[in-house]
Amino acid sequence: MNASPSGTGTDPSPRTFDYEDDLPRVPLPTLEETGERFLEWCAPLLTEAELARTREALEDFTRPGGPGRELHAALERYDATEGVHSWLDTFWPYRYLGRRDRIALNANFFFLFHDTGEGQAERAAGLIAGALHHKLALDAERLPPVLQRGQPQTMAQNRFLYSATRIPGAVQDTVRAPYSAEHPGPSDAKHILVFFRENMVRMDVLGPDGHPHTLGELTGALQQIMKASPALEPSPGSLTTKARAEWAASREALLAVHPGNRDALDAVETALFCVCLEDFAPADAQEASDHLLHGGSGNRWFDKAVSLVVFGDGRAGINVEHCELDGTTILGFVDSVLGAPAKEHSRASGARSQGAPHLEPITFVLDDALRTDIREADAAFAAYAAATATRLVTFDDFGSTDAKALGMSPDAFVQMAYQLAHRRAKGLTGATYESIATRQFRAGRTEAMRVVTPQVLRFVAAMDDPDAPPAARAAAFREAAEAHVRRAKECQAGRAPEQHLWELQLIQRRRGAELGVTEHLALFDSPGWTIMRDDYLSTSSAPSAHIQAFGFGSTSEQCIGVAYVLLPDRLAVYLSTPEHVADAMRVFADELRRAVQELRELLAAES
Structure with a gap:
């Protein structure tokens, strides 16, 4: 029997998917x-x-x-x-699986985790242990359903965390995943896919009886993989950076050139998740973020739902394929994996010593045409990434607590700061998208909020009007923020x-x-x-104390992607835009710092 979906009357159900059938439908x-x-x-x-x-x-x-x-x-x-x-059941596959451009950088998103000081192999092993604990709890439906203000949120996307892979199609892509007609129930795969120096290795992380290997065994296996020299053949992972129809044709060529390639693809596509080990240490959080967004294509399989990336110095993050997974679901996964020590995850998951995990190279048979295809895909993506400009802007002296102390919605505060900075940087107010989660509905995902209101126009005009007194500017700011909150609530209610x-x-x-x-x-x-x-700003928020940065690519030629982590004590904003308009993005970054400080002072002066 399902527990009360209202979150009242009975204790919350401990079973992960118990609320799904009782959630309200997305209103039409x-x-x-x-x-x-x-x-x-x-x-x-x-x-x-x-x-x-x-x-x-x-x-x-x-x-x-x-x-x-x-x-x-x-x-x-x-x-x-x-x-x-939901009336959006057909919409979502078209929106994500129907897109025909490359998903690497354009659709996939990333999180940069906080550093732990561990070495590379130890850090990667700990992340694997945390993910396996999460997977086994999910399989047994022991992950408690998320409640927000007492209301259950859909957990359906969790079914696409493990062994889920996007498959390219000539007209529209598909998804290979468990919990499907082809594979009812959770994934029974016992292996992950490990990349190092463009070598691809199948690594069994669960034993024959389903128990995870110990941390020591996982670490030792990763260290063994990291002894490899660079791959002699180009990595087919680069093909996942191509436009989707082109990648579909390349995948057919892989299957046609040798029958063994079908088994290699099967090992890749059924792997629980990817672990991408990099053989360098990024200079700073900016470089780490950039590499998480568009790192070396031969050391990735961008179609995998989840790719954990660990750098040479142990810093780590995640790259996510977006078609079935939104940021809120990935935040839940990340908070679970990073919310406890690796040793605790290992113990709680029932890990036991089973000897060295089985390792098996995944090799593809290539002909000259495929080698050329892969090298050209790698070069094209490297050029595409180089044509993208980024900037990580951090505020260590401002967070949601400060906005609340000024009587302001934190999200409204930063969104108005974006509008003011953009007006000053580009001299205009342009279309602005903000993603609003609607997980309280059955199969709910997100709503598309458009941020610019008449109140926003009055606010940005007042801020640079020399004749407007501070009281008038503050009033315009508050009116714009209140309009923003009202519209966000409309979107949360599915009324957009x-x-x-x-x-x-x-x-x-x-x-x-x-x-x-x-x-x-x-x-x-x-x-x-x-x-x-036609976006000038595309914005989305990912609040988690476990991440340093969150990012994605821009959505149009003049767009600045604005991915932000807004926490009680800090704000981190990752900006991305095409290189040919990078100067405007850099001005925007400078103006954003100015806007946040100016708006703080404006509201503080009221008290």
Whole structure:
């Protein structure tokens, strides 16, 4: 029997997935609600003429008997279909698995962990032990469901942490994973995939009876792997950096050139997770972060759900494939792995001495065409990474506690600081995305929040208006922050327009002829739709005391990716942007420091 999904009346269930069937469904807004919010959200970014054109296109889309009505009715029918968990069930695979560009750097994200002072092999062994403890607890459904303000959060994404691999496709990718029709229940794999100097090694970390190897045995096996010379053949891992259809063709070539390559791919794709051992020590957190984002492609398999990366000096982090995993799930995993000493994880997981773990090189048979393909992929990705500029900006004297002491929502404070810094750096206010978690819903993931409001425009104008007194600036700041909080709550409640409209557009692409909706939809060419979604800032937060930095790539040619770790006593912001606009990003970083200090002083002066 399930425990109370409300978090009241009974104690929380200890079983990981007990709440899933009782979670509320993601609400499907009415077409009228979405249309009204869409106009409200895009208006601050548009001229009067652009807004008028957008309104006209929206009215045509939503008119009685119009295309929007037919598409929305189809979505309502889909949402009511037995076995459908959410009206977004089809949307998410298209959004992530349908993208055709490279996922390395563009979609995968990373966390940089705090240093422990351990050596490389010991650090890697400890992370493996922590992950195995987490996996075995997950398999037995002993991971307690996450509660947020007493409300259960979906745990469904945890099913994609282990032995999950994205498989490239010519038109759309797929995911090979446990808890599926092909493989019901948790993964029964006993091995991980270890990279070192582009050598790929299958390492058994669980014994025949499912018990983990001891820390000493894991450490010894890793030390043995690290005696290897650089690989003689180029690593097929570089192929995972290619655009998806191109990688799909390369994967077919791998399978065709020799039958043994199927077994090699199987070992890679079923591995519990990757451990990427680097043979160098980064100079600082900036270099470590950059390498976690786009490290040497031959020492990665970017399609693996989880890749733990450990540098030569023992510093470590994680690179994550995004299609089935959001930051909140990975934070839960990281906090579990890093929240206890490795020895405690090893003991609690039932680790026992079983002798040296079995090690087996994973080798691919290559022909000259594949060797050339791999080398060209590696060179192309290196050039792509070099064309990306980054900056890690840290604030050791400001955190969420300081914002709260000033009577301000911490997230609203930093988001307004981003807006002010961007206006000063680039001379304009541009479309800004913020990811908002919606895990309180069944199969919930995230909502797309658009940050720019009329109050934001008034705030940034007041801050640089020489005639505006401090009281007026502070009032504008607070009004903008309050508007931000209101919009974030709308998104948390599943009441945002963008994904709803986007899915209606996708329904026409998939089923337009069947539904009789084949006409051109001017709404999706309108200024409101195109300008609101053309990011100048793409932002996301990852609060965890166990990580130094969090990062991802930018989403467009003029975009600055803003990944931030906001904790009670500090703020760390990792910025990324295309190199050709790097100067503006560097100015933004400087202006951000200025904005945070200026806004603190402005609110402090009120008291």
